[in-house]
Amino acid sequence: MNVMVAEHIGFCFGVMRALNIAKKTKERTDKPVFTLGPLIHNPQAVHELEELGIHPINSLDEAPGGILIIRSHGVPPDVIEKAKEKGFEIVDATCPFVKRVQEYARKLCEEGYRVIVVGEENHPEVIGIIGHTGGKAEAMNKRRIPVIEDRDRIGMVAQTTQSIENLKLAISYVVERVKELKVYNTICNATYMRQQSTKLLAKEVDLMLVVGGKMSANTSRLVEIARNEGCETYHIETKEDIDPAWFSGKITVGVASGTSTPDWVIKDVVEYIKNL
Numbered sequence: 001m002n003v004m005v006a007e008h009i010g011f012c013f014g015v016m017r018a019l020n021i022a023k024k025t026k027e028r029t030d031k032p033v034f035t036l037g038p039l040i041h042n043p044q045a046v047h048e049l050e051e052l053g054i055h056p057i058n059s060l061d062e063a064p065g066g067i068l069i070i071r072s073h074g075v076p077p078d079v080i081e082k083a084k085e086k087g088f089e090i091v092d093a094t095c096p097f098v099k100r101v102q103e104y105a106r107k108l109c110e111e112g113y114r115v116i117v118v119g120e121e122n123h124p125e126v127i128g129i130i131g132h133t134g135g136k137a138e139a140m141n142k143r144r145i146p147v148i149e150d151r152d153r154i155g156m157v158a159q160t161t162q163s164i165e166n167l168k169l170a171i172s173y174v175v176e177r178v179k180e181l182k183v184y185n186t187i188c189n190a191t192y193m194r195q196q197s198t199k200l201l202a203k204e205v206d207l208m209l210v211v212g213g214k215m216s217a218n219t220s221r222l223v224e225i226a227r228n229e230g231c232e233t234y235h236i237e238t239k240e241d242i243d244p245a246w247f248s249g250k251i252t253v254g255v256a257s258g259t260s261t262p263d264w265v266i267k268d269v270v271e272y273i274k275n276l
């Protein structure tokens with residue numbers, strides 16, 4: 001079986017940074033170390049962290065205190081305040097690119113814009129961005145289209161992992177309805193490069209495997225992008241998810257990955273396919 005790997009794969013800067021911050025924090029302390037939610041949306045990487053003594057919690061009530069690492073997605077400011085009140089020491093590993101989106105959204109809100117975040121309303125990054133506007137910003141996506149009035153002044157940012165196509169759709173929907181629209185294209189470059197290389201690869205191969213956590217928004221987006229190119233595509237977390245029947249009659253397989261997929265998981269998948 002021929003295997004082609006996307007040009008841009010593996011951990012992005014923000015994920016790598018958050019992992020390094022978490023590991024260094026654990027090295028320097030005897031206190032318990034927690035992350036609020038899994039540090040990254042990849043079960044294999046989270047398992048490795050647990051073995052180092054860095055444990056995910058889903059709510060502040062699940063731990064008695066200690067060090068709390070804020071993951072790359074960021075959180076609303078009130079979560080940090082509550083954590084401090086509960087006695088947690090905060091280590092903020094929010095990706096600087098996510099911080100920039102939070103800042104743009106806050107600024108737009110202060111300037112009097114009705115702020116729209118193009119993204120998934122339940123995604124932690126979007127919840128964090130909206131939190132930085134005091135809850136005033138609204139999420140917009142294909143299932144959640146806000147009613148826009150012609151007197152609205154709209155300020156728009158995007159979840160860093162959105163596809164450029166989704167942002168363009170949102171812009172064209174809004175711009176037809178208002179006189180003033182200010183957009184910050186906050187799609188992260190690492191995300192954009194992975195999306196573009198996945199798109200190119202999907203045009204060339206008979207089947208695509210996109211490797212990454214099932215909860216990873218950016219991995220799901222890559223699956224959507226490859227499928228939009230008409231390529232048969234499967235979202236897998238590890239080589240164990242592969243069904244050999246998928247490869248029947250196929251000559252070339254493409255492999256892409258999200259920004260939170262460890263290199264060793266990708267290598268395992270590539271080796272497995274090569275040996276089929």
Ligand code: SF4
Pocket residue numbers: 012013014015072095096097098160161188189190191259
């Ligand atoms: S995808 Fe971009 S914004 Fe998100 S963590 Fe990685 S570098 Fe940061």
